[in-house]
Structures are given as C-alpha cells and as structure tokens.
Amino acid sequence: MLNRVKQKLKHGRPALGVNLSVMDPLSIEVVGNSGFDWVLYDTEHGPWSIETVDDMIRQTRGCSASPIIRVVWDDLNAIKRALDTGAYGVIVPWVSTRKMAEDAVRFCRYPPEGLRGCGPGRAARAWGVSVDEYIEVANREILVAVQIERAEAVSRVEEIVSVDGVDATWIGPADLSLSMGVKVRDAFSDPRVSEAMDAVVDACVDAGVAPGIAAGGGVEQINRLIERGFRFITVGGDLGMLDLGCATFLRGIREP
Numbered sequence: 001m002l003n004r005v006k007q008k009l010k011h012g013r014p015a016l017g018v019n020l021s022v023m024d025p026l027s028i029e030v031v032g033n034s035g036f037d038w039v040l041y042d043t044e045h046g047p048w049s050i051e052t053v054d055d056m057i058r059q060t061r062g063c064s065a066s067p068i069i070r071v072v073w074d075d076l077n078a079i080k081r082a083l084d085t086g087a088y089g090v091i092v093p094w095v096s097t098r099k100m101a102e103d104a105v106r107f108c109r110y111p112p113e114g115l116r117g118c119g120p121g122r123a124a125r126a127w128g129v130s131v132d133e134y135i136e137v138a139n140r141e142i143l144v145a146v147q148i149e150r151a152e153a154v155s156r157v158e159e160i161v162s163v164d165g166v167d168a169t170w171i172g173p174a175d176l177s178l179s180m181g182v183k184v185r186d187a188f189s190d191p192r193v194s195e196a197m198d199a200v201v202d203a204c205v206d207a208g209v210a211p212g213i214a215a216g217g218g219v220e221q222i223n224r225l226i227e228r229g230f231r232f233i234t235v236g237g238d239l240g241m242l243d244l245g246c247a248t249f250l251r252g253i254r255e256p
Contacts, residue, residue, distance in 0.1 A: 001129055003088050003141040005038050005066045005232075006167060009210035014226050017068065019214075019237040023052055025059035031238050032063030039063075040234055042070045043082070044093050054085040057126055061086070068143065074100050079107040080117050086126020089143025091170050096153040098160055101146050105165035109139045143167050145212060145232060149175035154196045161207040168232040169204055170212035171197060188217070201229040216240070 008015045017038040018031055032039050041053045057067050066088040071078040074092050082090050092104040106114040124134035144165055148157060149172030161169060173187035176197075182190045197213070204211040212232025215225055222235050236244075 001127065001133065001137050001141065003066065003143055005068070005088060006141060006143045008037060009143075009168060009231055012231065014231050014233060015210075016222075017065075017232075017234045018241060019046070019234050020048075020056075021046060022238050023047070023056065025056055027238065028056055028060045029063055031241070032060055032065040034065075036065045036235075038066045038068045038088070040068050040070060040091070041087070043078075044070050044072050046070075050081050050085065053082075053087075054122065057085050057087065058122075061126055061128070068145075070147075074104050074107075076103075076107045076115060079104070083108065083116065083138075083142060084119055084123050086123045088141070089145065089167075091145045091147060093147045093172070094149060094175075095146035095160060096150045097156060098163060101160045101163040101166055104146055105144055105163060108142050108144050109165070110135060113139055145170045147172050148200050149179070151176070151179045151196070154199055157200050157203040158207070161203050161209045166209055168210040168212045169200055170214060170232060171200060172214055173197075188221070198228070205229060 005015045015037040017040050018036050019040045019042060020028060028039065041048050043050060053069060068089045068091060069082040069087045070091040070093065071082050074095060079090055090108060095101050095104060108114060108116060110116050110118060120131050120134045124131045127134055145168040146160060146166055147170050148154060174184045177184050177187040177193050180192055182193055187193055201211040210231040211229055213225060213230050214234050215222060216236040222233060225233060
C-alpha cells in the first residue's frame, strides 16, 4: 500500500520513468517489469484516452513500475478521473503560480483535506486493497508533481514548491525553452535555460521537494541530470527503448 516512487523520492533517490505510447498490455507489462520505477500515461500530449488508461492499468496491475498520469490540465475533473483509474500519482502541467499548485494538491485529496470526489472502487481494485483501506491511505500516498514549464513559473518556483502536498516538480524543457525565446533543440545547452533549471533544483532542495524533468537523450545525459540534482525523471519513451535495444543488440553481432 506504499507508493514506492514517493518513498524513493523522499529518501533522495532517483525514480526513473518511461513514457508509454504503445497501447498494448503485453508491451506495458514488459516495460513495467523491466526495472523502471514508474510508467507515464500522457493524456496531455500523448495518444491516451482516460478509458484506455483505465483498461491498461487494470490489465497490468501488479507490475513493479507504478502508473503515473499526466493530466490534460490543472482541473478537478481531469485529476479525479485520472486517480480513479488507480494511478499512483499525477503530473499537472503548466503550473505557474502558488494558487495553481494549491489547486493541484486539493484536487488530489479527499475531504476534508481536498476536493476529490469519492468514487474509489476501481482505484481500490487496482491497488489491491479494500475501499476503506484505499480511502485511508490515498491522501498520503498519491504523488503530486507539478510541471514547471514557463519562465514565470521559474520566477515563482519558491512559492510553488512551498505548497504543502507538492511532492515533485517536473520541468518541461521544450515549453520552458520556448517561453524564454530559446529554440527547443537548445533546451539543454542554452545557458539561460540551464540557469533556470538549476534555480528550480535549488528551490526544490530547499523545500524538500523532488526536482524532476522530462528528459531523454541517453544514459550520459540522464547521469548528468542526476548529478545536477534531478530525481523524478523520465528517461525516454517505450518505442525509443525498443529502438535502442535493437540497435545495441545488432552492434554486437559480427557480420562475416
């Protein structure tokens, strides 16, 4: 009944996730049991409908990787429906003010701490607990991550991460770069963006919140990000992992 991702982050350890795009339970099960800490169902930019996410989480229950959903917006109904699938947490996009962070937390929690409507049947089944047990632990165990993807969010990041109940940030490098007038391809090389990323990490560390980022770019880049202090990290997508695995295997085959 413990959220393993949340526990790792609380202890300052990296929690690595994979973005899912293949809507097949066998594929998700393979990725989910490969050693990663979490899998991301992206309903903001990805192809997932909430009905498909609900079905996939149900069919892949028991995988070692926890299901996390990026919701379409900081919206009560979107977050409620996402958590009712049995997701272990949500990533909330475009959080640029303290008020938006406060709303994200309230929308994730049952009363009296929040505003989440109580319909826990599917979530309890996905967690493998009774309805009463789920209601008892959900407010404590649900992971709340807020996306920092605007220049104005960076300028207010201390206020955002000071909100009680925010467990992690998650930088969106593409949107953050565009908001600063930087080309997306330069997101990890432009000094202005790099300075903004470091400011987010520093604010998170001071507040006891896990710094996160939507990354990719290979093993060396992920290691560099961990060295910079990032902890809640997506390392890429399932199709990219498949391509990498095939390419790595074939490089080891000696042709006659």
